Amino acid sequence: xxxxxxxxxxxxxxxxxxxxxxxxxxxxxxxxxxxxxxxxxxxxxxxxxxxxxxxxxxxxxxxxxxxxxxxxxxxxxxxxxxxxxxxxxxxxxxxxxxxxxxxxxxxxxxxxxxxxxxxxxxxxxxxxxxxxxxxxxxxxxxxxxxxxxxxxxxxxxxxxxxxxxxxxxxxxxxxxxxxxxxxxxxxxxxxxxxxxxxxxxxxxxxxxxxxxxxxxxxxxxxxxxxxxxxxxxxxxxxxxxxxxxxxxxxxxxxxxxxxxxxxxx
Amino acid sequence: xxxxxxxxxxxxxxxxxxxxxxxxxxxxxxxxxxxxxxxxxxxxxxxxxxxxxxxxxxxxxxxxxxxxxxxxxxxxxxxxxxxxxxxxxxxxxxxxxxxxxxxxxxxxxxxxxxxxxxxxxxxxxxxxxxxxxxxxxxxxxxxxxxxxxxxxxxxxxxxxxxxxxxxxxxxxxxxxxxxxxxxxxxxxxxxxxxxxxxxxxxxxxxxxxxxxxxxxxxxxxxxxxxxxxxxxxxxxxxxxxxxxxxxxxxxxxxxxxxxxxxxxxxxxxxxxxxxxxxxxxxxxxxxxxxxxxxxxxxxxxxxxxxxxxxxxxxxxxxxxxxxxxxxxxxxxxxxxxxxxxxxxxxxxxxxxxxxxxxxxxxxxxxxxxxxxxxxxxxxxxxxxxxxx
Numbered sequence: 001x002x003x004x005x006x007x008x009x010x011x012x013x014x015x016x017x018x019x020x021x022x023x024x025x026x027x028x029x030x031x032x033x034x035x036x037x038x039x040x041x042x043x044x045x046x047x048x049x050x051x052x053x054x055x056x057x058x059x060x061x062x063x064x065x066x067x068x069x070x071x072x073x074x075x076x077x078x079x080x081x082x083x084x085x086x087x088x089x090x091x092x093x094x095x096x097x098x099x100x101x102x103x104x105x106x107x108x109x110x111x112x113x114x115x116x117x118x119x120x121x122x123x124x125x126x127x128x129x130x131x132x133x134x135x136x137x138x139x140x141x142x143x144x145x146x147x148x149x150x151x152x153x154x155x156x157x158x159x160x161x162x163x164x165x166x167x168x169x170x171x172x173x174x175x176x177x178x179x180x181x182x183x184x185x186x187x188x189x190x191x192x193x194x195x196x197x198x199x200x201x202x203x204x205x206x207x208x209x210x211x212x213x214x215x216x217x218x219x220x221x222x223x224x225x226x227x228x229x230x231x232x233x234x235x236x237x238x239x240x241x242x243x244x245x246x247x248x249x250x251x252x253x254x255x256x257x258x259x260x261x262x263x264x265x
Numbered sequence: 266x267x268x269x270x271x272x273x274x275x276x277x278x279x280x281x282x283x284x285x286x287x288x289x290x291x292x293x294x295x296x297x298x299x300x301x302x303x304x305x306x307x308x309x310x311x312x313x314x315x316x317x318x319x320x321x322x323x324x325x326x327x328x329x330x331x332x333x334x335x336x337x338x339x340x341x342x343x344x345x346x347x348x349x350x351x352x353x354x355x356x357x358x359x360x361x362x363x364x365x366x367x368x369x370x371x372x373x374x375x376x377x378x379x380x381x382x383x384x385x386x387x388x389x390x391x392x393x394x395x396x397x398x399x400x401x402x403x404x405x406x407x408x409x410x411x412x413x414x415x416x417x418x419x420x421x422x423x424x425x426x427x428x429x430x431x432x433x434x435x436x437x438x439x440x441x442x443x444x445x446x447x448x449x450x451x452x453x454x455x456x457x458x459x460x461x462x463x464x465x466x467x468x469x470x471x472x473x474x475x476x477x478x479x480x481x482x483x484x485x486x487x488x489x490x491x492x493x494x495x496x497x498x499x500x501x502x503x504x505x506x507x508x509x510x511x512x513x514x515x516x517x518x519x520x521x522x523x524x525x526x527x528x529x530x531x532x533x534x535x536x537x538x539x540x541x542x543x544x545x546x547x548x549x550x551x552x553x554x555x556x557x558x559x560x561x562x563x564x565x566x567x568x569x570x571x572x573x574x575x576x577x578x579x580x581x582x583x584x585x586x587x588x589x590x591x592x593x594x595x596x597x598x599x600x601x602x603x604x605x606x607x608x609x610x611x612x613x614x615x616x617x618x619x620x621x622x623x624x625x626x627x628x629x630x631x632x633x634x635x636x637x638x639x640x641x642x643x644x645x646x647x648x649x650x651x652x653x
Binding site: 163165166167168169171172173174175176179183184187188262263264265 | 345347356422
């Protein structure tokens with residue numbers, strides 16, 4: 001009826017999307033540029049100290065490269081297994097307690113998960129060692145509890161924030177409940193769930209520095225040895241290595257977040 | 266199916282929500298004939314949306330039966346049923362993580378159509394709703410304007426060629442100008458497709474424009490009147506209907522009449538390429554204050570008067586822009602509004618392809634209104650005579 005001109009709505013829409021892009025762009029710049037810079041700084045510190053750190057024989061033994069490799073692998077091993085376990089348990093549970101008929105279970109489940117995160121990781125490790133004995137398996141269980149909440153909560157929030165009208169439209173066209181869940185709700189919740197997984201990874205890579213205390217190795221064990229033997233340079237190298245590993249894992253998770261997010265949202 | 270058999274029939278359908286004593290929908294009987302647009306209209310909270318959602322069993326009725334083409338579907342698998350019924354809601358609900366083509370293909374995919382058939386159907390629907398497939402096929406919903414998203418919503422509902430379309434305030438979320446355009450496009454589409462449509466709105470003007478028949482609902486979805494728009498305007502069945510129609514029933518009658526039914530007048534025009542001299546000559550010879558400037562494709566562009574020729578070099582930039590026209594499917598009410606805002610005091614009419622058709626003058630509309638008023642008086646007199 002009228003000559004084409006951008007409607008009010010169109011203008012509003014484009015301006016919000018511009019704002020969003022700016023905010024997202026900023027966050028991505030931090031994730032994908034600043035984090036790697038810090039990673040390289042930490043790595044540089046490790047190398048510098050290793051070469052010019054004036055390390056005596058004891059210190060050399062603590063951070064001996066062969067041994068360090070093993071510690072790094074142990075660290076990664078514990079981190080990945082515990083996170084994998086968190087993902088495979090917390091996501092299904094999060095889906096379950098957001099279904100209308102099971103929503104009543106949400107408060108008690110969240111309460112337990114909250115307690116898991118509130119408990120100090122250190123205490124939890126010792127407590128678990130008391131129950132299950134020392135070793136990698138116990139460490140993985142403890143980390144599972146520590147990092148459970150972020151994934152559970154983000155799964156729930158991710159599913160709940162999906163616009164009801166989108167689900168309504170899908171159901172109205174004949175998608176079954178299961179199809180609506182797998183084809184609409186879960187894909188739209190992916191960015192938020194991934195953010196939860198990333199948080200869990202970062203928590204676990206940090207907490208894994210403590211698992212040396214209960215016989216599960218990790219880079220933390222080298223820190224403990226160095227501190228006990230008062231080899232500060234060696235302790236610093238191991239600590240910087242933990243930091244570098246955490247930054248690297250966070251960076252990889254950020255990449256995953258970026259590339260696994262469904263297009264269009 | 267005999268032609269008189271309703272496409273959809275609701276029989277004593279009732280919905281009582283758990284924990285409530287008062288039914289949201291109370292024993293509703295309703296028939297919707299094949300190929301008609303039935304508009305459910307009523308004040309908010311009257312249960313019109315609930316009624317619509319009972320038809321495709323998004324809400325399960327507490328009691329009563331729903332029939333499609335004579336078949337009782339009250340207890341069939343609801344998901345299967347819905348795949349045969351198009352559904353459009355106000356928020357549209359496009360899937361943001363899927364492209365426009367994937368969105369439109371939703372129901373065909375559920376029905377296991379093969380890829381080639383889906384692809385050609387998607388292109389067909391995009392073309393049908395006025396969206397160039399090569400541009401829009403692979404876009405995402407967030408890249409669309411409100412009006413475009415609405416078109417995709419309609420295309421998606423039509424994808425598997427359902428006989429029935431349920432629309433819940435489908436044009437409620439777009440601005441008035443886009444809404445008007447979408448309504449016209451939709452009516453044009455419906456003239457070809459002849460779907461059976463149940464259309465919910467709270468806007469009586471929209472109901473009058475869109476409906477073949479209108480059911481005015483009051484509390485608990487009780488039908489206050491169910492008839493053609495003309496009959497409802499001419500003889501409201503109750504005080505409730507009269508109040509709901511509001512003042513100016515005659516003016517609303519203008520919503521019923523399409524611009525294509527109105528005779529257009531001539532207006533002095535010049536066609537590009539032209540010159541100032543020619544414009545002046547046309548102004549002189551016609552005695553009109555304004556002359557309409559058409560471009561090479563005969564599309565109306567500018568209103569020119571004597572003064573506007575003085576200070577501009579190119580005619581294509583002179584005078585005032587023609588910023589609003591009426592198409593054949595627009596209502597006479599639209600024409601009136603445009604006329605009141607138009608520089609030259611007339612509504613400029615175009616053909617469906619955008620080329621110039623003529624103008625509607627205020628005098629023409631005055632005559633029409635007088636005519637409508639006379640008809641209404643006659644009808645009321647006839648009713649009064651019959652009832653006495």
